[in-house]
Amino acid sequence: MLGIIRKQSIKAKLMLIIMLTSIVCLLLTGAAVVVYERYHVTRDLVSDMNALAMLIADRSTAALTFQDPRLAEENLAALHVKPAVVAACILNENGDVFARYNTIDASEFDLAAGGKKQGHRFIHDHLLHYAPIFLGGKEIGTVCIYADLKGFYRQRSYFMLLVAMVILFSSLIALYLSSRLQLLVSRPLRQLTETTQSIAAKKNYALRAEKSSDDEIGILVDAFNGMLETIDAQNQEREKLNAELEERVAKRTTQLEAANRELEAFSYSVSHDLRAPLRHASGFVDLLLKRCQADLSEKGRHYLDAIADSVRQMGVLIDDLLQFSRTGRTELRLRDTNMNEVLADVRASLRQDNPGREIEWIVGDMPRVFGDEAMLKLVWMNLLSNAVKFTRTRKKAMIEVGVRPEGGEHVFFVRDNGVGFDMQYAHKLFGVFQRLHSLDEFEGTGIGLANVRRIVLRHEGRTWAESELDKGTTIYFTLPIRKEVKP
């Protein structure tokens, strides 16, 4: 019941409350009136009958004294002025019928009049009333009146009907009044609700609720409008910020694109124009050594060798730099990549490049990752060729390649038992052209790990190294574990 009421609108609830209250009040009032009427009217009826009976009794002392039933019957006949009295009789002191008045069948009356012969009692729709007849303080008989109450009850029904009609009419008036008056409360609430729904649907925070009263609802409307004001202001502020941000991003993008184009042009130019003079220097040194050998002293030849060596070195540096620039600029072609295959390819090519090296490989099972296969190949190539290079002085090289999952990442590592390095220089390890060994010991430009770091960073991973001089080095890199890759 309460559940159903809870679902109703405020309007329905208000009307329900008013109607319920009115109807309960009306019914209670009606009930009070009816109870009062029943009590008093019944008492009046009884006292009427009593008066009538007393009157007859008073008049009938002579008839009884002189044993004159005719006189008694005359007296009784006066009862015809009261049509409700349908029968009456006078009993002598022995209780026998002395005189009668009948408008109905006498036997019905006799049946009703049986029993105790005093006071009054209601029998069916009738009232039976007894009144004693006294003479000189001595009871000489009894008057009995039998009244039909049908008329009386009919009147009472009319009265009840009237009361019911009044209740009904009042209820209707209450219904009409409540349906008008509830608007005072429900209309502002409905307006507020409609405004709220409209704002929620259209997301238009410029709308305002209309204030139509100064009560609690009015306060609510004011507070609501105040909140809208705040939201609207915040939205405008945010839109302004967004627009500014977008503009800034667009500007930055243009700048970046320009910078990228310049970088591209620069690297293109390096690639073409910087190599040509090197090639020429190398070519002419070579020709000098070949064609003009007779004119050269031992020292002269040594100088030319040095020049040739430097030129070659510079060529390698340029190539490495270009490669490094490319690993930063080339668009990543990310796809599901099988690291086992990549690793196998790299190892095969390393085996070819390092014949005769005795290396014990421990290679773990690799996962599938989401990455650029060519770039990842470059990572492994750099790491594994470093491991091979820096274990060259070992009689038996040991290189372990493995992976473990850790905090949403694959942590890959390459561990060797090579010459290692001093950890105090670890921060330099992944820098461009940073070397931790002299060229006499180990060749290389120092670009490899810089490439590794750049590629791994572009794959949203990290790189770091652990090493101990003369014990070996472990290089780590991570790649995020992506959900789109099938395990």
Place this chain on the structure above:
Amino acid sequence: MSDARTILLAEDNPRDVELTLEALAEHNLASQVTVVKDGVEALEYLHCEGKYKDRRKGNPAVLLLDIKMPRLDGIEVLKAIRSDPVLRMLSVVMLTSSREEPDLKKCYELGVNAYVVKPVDFEDFIEAVKQVGVFWAVINEMPPQGG
């Protein structure tokens, strides 16, 4: 094999020309080489125009084409050749300093016959030029000469 097979070298840098000729000379191919200094001259030669209007008719066995040249660059020359009905079957070999990927892609899309990066090391350079020269000017059969 015909002695008359010529090699057209389009190269703006005189040092590169000298070194390339030195390399070809080591294989006795230098005498067959004609050198043009840029793309415009290369096309004039091929079309027998300008200062080449009196040259003997016929396409060279191969065009060794540098990419970075003044006026018309190598890629533009290649494009012009491939869209010319008389020249389109000419063997063209890019001979260039770098292997920048956009260049490689463009050249192969335009139908280049080969793309050779000049090695910095002279020994390697000689070897590369020799192989290119011998293959295209000696071993390879030229396309039938039209018109």
